[in-house]
Amino acid sequence: MMELLWLLLPVAAASGWWVARRESANRGGETDRSTDYFKGLNLLIDDQPDLAIEVFTRLADVDQDTAEIHLALGNLFRRRGEMDRAIHLHSSLIARPRLASSQRRRAMLELGEDYLRAGLFDRAEALFRELLDQPAHTRTALARLIHIFQQEKEWRQAIAYSDRLERISGEYHGRQIAHFCCELAEEARGRGEDADAKSWLSDALVRDPGCTRANLLLGQLAMQAGDYSQAIVAFQAVERQDPGYFPEVIAPLSACYSALGRLDEWIVHLRQLQRQQHGGRVTDALADWLQRHEGQEAALQFLEDELREYPTLLGLRRLVEIKLERGEGVEYADLRALHCISTQMINNTARYRCDHCGLIVKSLHWCCPGCQQWTTIKPLPDLTIKTSA
Numbered sequence: 001m002m003e004l005l006w007l008l009l010p011v012a013a014a015s016g017w018w019v020a021r022r023e024s025a026n027r028g029g030e031t032d033r034s035t036d037y038f039k040g041l042n043l044l045i046d047d048q049p050d051l052a053i054e055v056f057t058r059l060a061d062v063d064q065d066t067a068e069i070h071l072a073l074g075n076l077f078r079r080r081g082e083m084d085r086a087i088h089l090h091s092s093l094i095a096r097p098r099l100a101s102s103q104r105r106r107a108m109l110e111l112g113e114d115y116l117r118a119g120l121f122d123r124a125e126a127l128f129r130e131l132l133d134q135p136a137h138t139r140t141a142l143a144r145l146i147h148i149f150q151q152e153k154e155w156r157q158a159i160a161y162s163d164r165l166e167r168i169s170g171e172y173h174g175r176q177i178a179h180f181c182c183e184l185a186e187e188a189r190g191r192g193e194d195a196d197a198k199s200w201l202s203d204a205l206v207r208d209p210g211c212t213r214a215n216l217l218l219g220q221l222a223m224q225a226g227d228y229s230q231a232i233v234a235f236q237a238v239e240r241q242d243p244g245y246f247p248e249v250i251a252p253l254s255a256c257y258s259a260l261g262r263l264d265e266w267i268v269h270l271r272q273l274q275r276q277q278h279g280g281r282v283t284d285a286l287a288d289w290l291q292r293h294e295g296q297e298a299a300l301q302f303l304e305d306e307l308r309e310y311p312t313l314l315g316l317r318r319l320v321e322i323k324l325e326r327g328e329g330v331e332y333a334d335l336r337a338l339h340c341i342s343t344q345m346i347n348n349t350a351r352y353r354c355d356h357c358g359l360i361v362k363s364l365h366w367c368c369p370g371c372q373q374w375t376t377i378k379p380l381p382d383l384t385i386k387t388s389a
């Protein structure tokens, strides 16, 4: 019952204004309608929303004022997640023969929102398409259609409608359009059509020169084709575009430099980075290189020095791994347990966070599942173990 009280506030305000207006208008039949409205309000107060809606929708003579109340009620039901009621209310409003055309269009827009929220995309799409030519609703209809096309992975349609939205609104939508191009590139890559994929990625970089995802994919395509030099160019571009994504390219860059026999260049780059940031991924990559090229002792010495000042889980696990490889006698069982624990901690720790809504996830999503924003999920600063000041 209490939860319905907030729902009543705008309805009560609207009906109060409606009654006052009716008193001054002094037209026939107003008493009956006023009685019906109060009856409906009483039913809401008594926590009988079904009967209340019946009363509201039974009001035969829906004019401009009562339609506003219907719209407000329908929207409130949608916000409460009561989609059947919202849909029923907005549908019945649209069906009224005497409804003003502007209000019918608003009711269509609201019904479209109801369908969208209920996941009935086909019905929502049909309504929003009908509203595209109505100047007052074009922008909203376009934005909702783009949302639907994203959900349905209709990327070409999403691009076409985003272009249209950019034209009429003057707003920049290049960042999300670039992701739609990347989605098409990934689909093409999945079909083995690499040339088509590259073409979409070029489009993505034209739409948004800062699109890290496009360069990441270009690097992966080049690696797959054995063109490691080109892959390095693409992965380095990711680092320039947004250093926050550098952890994503450490492993592939290392593999490319290794394949080309240019690991000396890579280690110089890593050491430069290490002077600026002491994250676990950089530490881990440096230790890996040292172990393979200068031996276990050099790697252990580096890790012990580094971890003393900048302790990270990844660095700790690498140190334990090297000690395990050395098979150090009585401590072996303890080291195995420590390795197991640190691995579990790393695997269970979320590594990405959305800058927009704060959602924390374990894997990289280009579109945030929480807020639907593009490129807002980024690798978290490395898994640093907190130390007291």
Ligand SMILES: [Zn+2]
Pocket (backbone or CB within 6 Å): 354, 355, 356, 357, 358, 359, 368, 369, 370, 371, 372, 373, 376
């Ligand atoms: Zn988010």
